[in-house]
Amino acid sequence: MGFPLYPAAASTQAQATDAIFIGLLVLSGVVCLLVFGLIFGFAFRYRNGSRANRGDLPEFVQRDFEIGWTAATLFLFLFIAWFTSATDLGSLAPRKGTIEIHVVAKQWMWKTQHPNGAREINALHVPAGEPVSLAMTSEDVIHSFYVPEFRIKQDVLPGRYTQTWFQTTRTGTFHLFCTQLCGTEHSRMVGDVVVMKPDDYARWSAAQPQADDIAKEGESLFRSLGCSGCHAPSSTVHAPSLVGIFGKPVHLTDGRTVTADDAYIRDSILQPSRAIVDGYANIMPSFSGLIGDDEILRLTAYIRSLRDPKESMR
Amino acid sequence: MSDIAIGGVGRRNYLNDSHSIRSWLLTTDHKRIAILYAISITIFFLIGGAAISLVRLELLTPNGMFLSDDSYNKLFTIHGVIMVWFFLIPSIPNTLGNFLLPLMIGASDVAFPRLNLLSWYLNITGGLFTVAALVGGGVDAGWTFYTPFSTEFSHGAIALAAIGVFISGFSSIATGVNFIATIHMLRMPGVTWFRLPLFVWSLYATSMMFVLATPVLAVTLLLLVIERLFHLPLFDPDYGGDPLLFQHLFWFYSHPAVYIMVLPSMGVITEVITCFARRRVFGYAFMVYALVSIAGIGFFVWGHHMFVSGQSPLASLIFSFLSFVVAVPSAIKVFNWTATLYRGQISFEAPMIYALGFVGLFTVGGLTGLFLASIPVDIHVHDTYFVVAHFHYIMVGGAVSAFFAGLHFWWPKITGRLYSESWARFAAILMFFGFNFTFFPQFVMGYAGMPRRYHVYPPEFQVYHVMSTIGATVLAAAYLLPPVYLGWSLWRGRRAGDNPWGASGLEWQTNSPPPPKNFVRRPEAPDQPYDYHPAGQAPRADERSPRRAANAAADR
Numbered sequence: 002m003g004f005p006l007y008p009a010a011a012s013t014q015a016q017a018t019d020a021i022f023i024g025l026l027v028l029s030g031v032v033c034l035l036v037f038g039l040i041f042g043f044a045f046r047y048r049n050g051s052r053a054n055r056g057d058l059p060e061f062v063q064r065d066f067e068i069g070w071t072a073a074t075l076f077l078f079l080f081i082a083w084f085t086s087a088t089d090l091g092s093l094a095p096r097k098g099t100i101e102i103h104v105v106a107k108q109w110m111w112k113t114q115h116p117n118g119a120r121e122i123n124a125l126h127v128p129a130g131e132p133v134s135l136a137m138t139s140e141d142v143i144h145s146f147y148v149p150e151f152r153i154k155q156d157v158l159p160g161r162y163t164q165t166w167f168q169t170t171r172t173g174t175f176h177l178f179c180t181q182l183c184g185t186e187h188s189r190m191v192g193d194v195v196v197m198k199p200d201d202y203a204r205w206s207a208a209q210p211q212a213d214d215i216a217k218e219g220e221s222l223f224r225s226l227g228c229s230g231c232h233a234p235s236s237t238v239h240a241p242s243l244v245g246i247f248g249k250p251v252h253l254t255d256g257r258t259v260t261a262d263d264a265y266i267r268d269s270i271l272q273p274s275r276a277i278v279d280g281y282a283n284i285m286p287s288f289s290g291l292i293g294d295d296e297i298l299r300l301t302a303y304i305r306s307l308r309d310p311k312e313s314m315r
Numbered sequence: 316m317s318d319i320a321i322g323g324v325g326r327r328n329y330l331n332d333s334h335s336i337r338s339w340l341l342t343t344d345h346k347r348i349a350i351l352y353a354i355s356i357t358i359f360f361l362i363g364g365a366a367i368s369l370v371r372l373e374l375l376t377p378n379g380m381f382l383s384d385d386s387y388n389k390l391f392t393i394h395g396v397i398m399v400w401f402f403l404i405p406s407i408p409n410t411l412g413n414f415l416l417p418l419m420i421g422a423s424d425v426a427f428p429r430l431n432l433l434s435w436y437l438n439i440t441g442g443l444f445t446v447a448a449l450v451g452g453g454v455d456a457g458w459t460f461y462t463p464f465s466t467e468f469s470h471g472a473i474a475l476a477a478i479g480v481f482i483s484g485f486s487s488i489a490t491g492v493n494f495i496a497t498i499h500m501l502r503m504p505g506v507t508w509f510r511l512p513l514f515v516w517s518l519y520a521t522s523m524m525f526v527l528a529t530p531v532l533a534v535t536l537l538l539l540v541i542e543r544l545f546h547l548p549l550f551d552p553d554y555g556g557d558p559l560l561f562q563h564l565f566w567f568y569s570h571p572a573v574y575i576m577v578l579p580s581m582g583v584i585t586e587v588i589t590c591f592a593r594r595r596v597f598g599y600a601f602m603v604y605a606l607v608s609i610a611g612i613g614f615f616v617w618g619h620h621m622f623v624s625g626q627s628p629l630a631s632l633i634f635s636f637l638s639f640v641v642a643v644p645s646a647i648k649v650f651n652w653t654a655t656l657y658r659g660q661i662s663f664e665a666p667m668i669y670a671l672g673f674v675g676l677f678t679v680g681g682l683t684g685l686f687l688a689s690i691p692v693d694i695h696v697h698d699t700y701f702v703v704a705h706f707h708y709i710m711v712g713g714a715v716s717a718f719f720a721g722l723h724f725w726w727p728k729i730t731g732r733l734y735s736e737s738w739a740r741f742a743a744i745l746m747f748f749g750f751n752f753t754f755f756p757q758f759v760m761g762y763a764g765m766p767r768r769y770h771v772y773p774p775e776f777q778v779y780h781v782m783s784t785i786g787a788t789v790l791a792a793a794y795l796l797p798p799v800y801l802g803w804s805l806w807r808g809r810r811a812g813d814n815p816w817g818a819s820g821l822e823w824q825t826n827s828p829p830p831p832k833n834f835v836r837r838p839e840a841p842d843q844p845y846d847y848h849p850a851g852q853a854p855r856a857d858e859r860s861p862r863r864a865a866n867a868a869a870d871r
Contacts, residue, residue, distance in 0.1 A: 040675070048661050057853065058658060067601045071601070078640070152694065154623045158552070184469065187388070188384070189771060
């Protein structure tokens with residue numbers, strides 16, 4: 002590849018980021034020219050013993066100049082702050098993609114899973130042009146998901162979900178790097194992101210080993226781990242039903258109301274006594290140490306898939 | 316070093332006052348403590364420099380040559396920890412600051428001389444712990460010690476290293492308290508707040524940050540050690556802890572620490588530029604306000620290290636905004652240094668070359684800071700070589716250049732000798748080019764996507780790593796020159812005289828080297844700081860011009 006002056010721009014964010022970068026580069030160039038030009042100019046013209054006329058130095062010039070350039074710098078910097086924030090504000094908020102990929106990071110490997118259940122290690126295939134969102138968590142230390150050509154980076158933390166998203170603009174194979182120091186093989190925790198034409202992606206996807214989709218896998222876990230013993234609608238144990246709760250507000254005994262999202266479900270599995278649903282007793286055992294992040298992902302996907310039948314009939 | 320070699324023969328000075336090792340190790344003279352610090356930070360600099368030399372050699376090829384992954388991680392951790400806590404933070408405040416602060420305000424010592432000595436012992440005790448941990452045991456967590464890697468997964472001697480840094484933190488606090496008390500209580504009559512040299516102001520602002528920020532580091536490291544050794548789950552998410560809490564606490568100290576490293580440099584540069592331009596500093600009051608506002612706002616920008624950490628977008632926006640605000644006073648200082656040159660009588664001795672180099676490199680470092688304060692750009696370049704290049708422009712291009720500027724400027728005062736001007740200029744210029752050659756390619760490869768702390772890397776980045784390593788070789792050669800010609804000057808250098816540069820500060824009114832209690836006669840406090848020319852008139856090229864003054868003093 003030789004001499005990469007500039008990484009390829011392969012996502013919508015890449016174009017927005019590069020626009021800001023080039024803007025800042027031009028501005029910095031102008032400031033550098035001004036400052037270095039003045040330093041060289043003064044250093045030459047006012048070198049010791051030169052014949053340049055130095056004249057008098059009225060004091061008021063100092064005050065006016067100071068106030069002037071302080072104000073100018075402040076306005077300029079505030080303008081840049083506004084410009085850089087406003088240009089790409091939307092990309093900060095997690096966006097729902099048409100494809101949601103689950104990413105689990107561990108020392109020193111990336112595991113990705115597609116909605117249809119297809120799994121990859123240190124690789125991710127996505128169709129060009131479609132918004133893709135990533136829900137990521139780590140099994141051990143903090144990692145960071147970085148694709149230079151997409152100009153996206155997001156730390157991946159243990160014990161919580163972080164989100165990012167991208168929409169590609171071209172096909173190709175791009176680097177996936179871990180950019181948070183994570184131990185011995187940090188620099189080998191790399192992979193490829195392959196952006197394919199939508200047709201190729203469909204063909205690739207169909208050719209993957211037929212894994213169950215994540216929600217189906219979650220359902221069998223739900224039974225094998227014994228969750229269904231209490232949480233199934235037919236159960237005699239007094240436990241909250243999970244049908245249709247995903248994304249809905251949940252009232253707790255301590256008066257708080259929280260949203261049943263990925264993080265809430267994860268906490269409720271690992272530390273059930275932290276948030277007791279109003280009207281229920283604190284009887285659920287903790288699954289901390291018994292199940293891994295992969296399994297939590299599947300259980301969460303299953304719970305998400307449990308739609309309220311009344312709602313879906315409407 | 317013998318008394319005959321150094322200083323004016325027959326004149327009693329702080330160097331020839333007594334000779335035993337004991338008189339040095341138990342001294343309470345701020346000047347001798349400064350020398351002790353100079354020796355210890357030089358040793359730490361050599362350790363940190365040796366570690367990174369191996370790293371740069373290793374990076375010549377994409378798959379490494381002679382290091383294992385673990386050794387690589389340990390080496391850059393040695394470099395970061397040693398350079399930040401045992402070289403940069405004590406460098407200017409504890410050597411030049413210790414030596415000059417009492418002299419510049421007409422005092423005979425700092426307010427608490429014994430605390431000053433204790434500060435050095437704390438520093439080297441912490442340093443020995445840390446070096447033992449880093450070199451003996453090996454620490455692979457980087458200087459940032461992010462949890463949960465540092466607490467649960469790393470096999471290195473992390474607790475020992477953290478305890479070392481913890482101990483050295485008390486050295487910073489002691490120095491901060493000492494300097495604040497000294498500046499408040501010991502200014503001689505006539506040295507009012509707005510007649511203080513800006514170097515003293517910069518030490519004042521730095522000391523405030525020492526005292527306010529370092530305790531947070533101490534607490535953070537203590538929590539880290541408790542979690543690592545006793546498994547008290549503070550940051551461990553499995554027990555409801557939050558690893559991001561560690562990052563917030565860490566950067567709440569470590570961002571102000573950046574200003575701890577760079578504010579004293581700004582003070583040094585102001586002293587040097589005014590002297591070699593023969594000009595009063597442009598906008599004295601604004602320079603003071605800028606220092607104080609950098610120190611103040613600097614406490615509220617730590618979240619710009621965490622744009623991709625998972626902190627809320629609102630928090631990121633606020634930290635981004637404040638980071639742009641804190642850049643304003645830094646820009647004002649650059650403008651004022653530039654304007655100080657206007658209508659001056661500028662000469663280009665070695666300290667001035669370092670100082671002008673500082674202004675250029677600090678400008679580049681500061682402007683690239685704006686890139687990093689912009690959230691979308693930071694998301695792309697965070698934890699890449701772009702960030703590495705940026706902070707080295709501030710820390711090495713800025714703080715280290717300023718340290719050398721100050722060292723050369725005050726060398727005649729400290730030792731009573733003049734060094735070889737041509738060698739010093741050559742080293743300054745070599746350092747400037749070596750530095751740019753090393754770090755400018757890192758900006759480019761960082762934006763191209765090269766992550767930092769990578770032992771192996773994709774082959775397309777090799778060309779930049781090779782450039783960087785060649786540059787680093789030049790830079791290392793440039794760093795080895797000053798010890799040689801400065802060392803030579805101790806024995807063979809010409810006598811400096813009291814004020815070889817014709818400089819205006821009170822420190823130049825006493826002997827070189829100064830006597831044990833600093834002043835034989837009471838110095839005269841000037842009406843104005845940087846009194847190089849009458850108000851309203853430009854300086855004239857008279858016999859006070861630096862070079863002629865230096866030669867005249869030397870010929871005497």
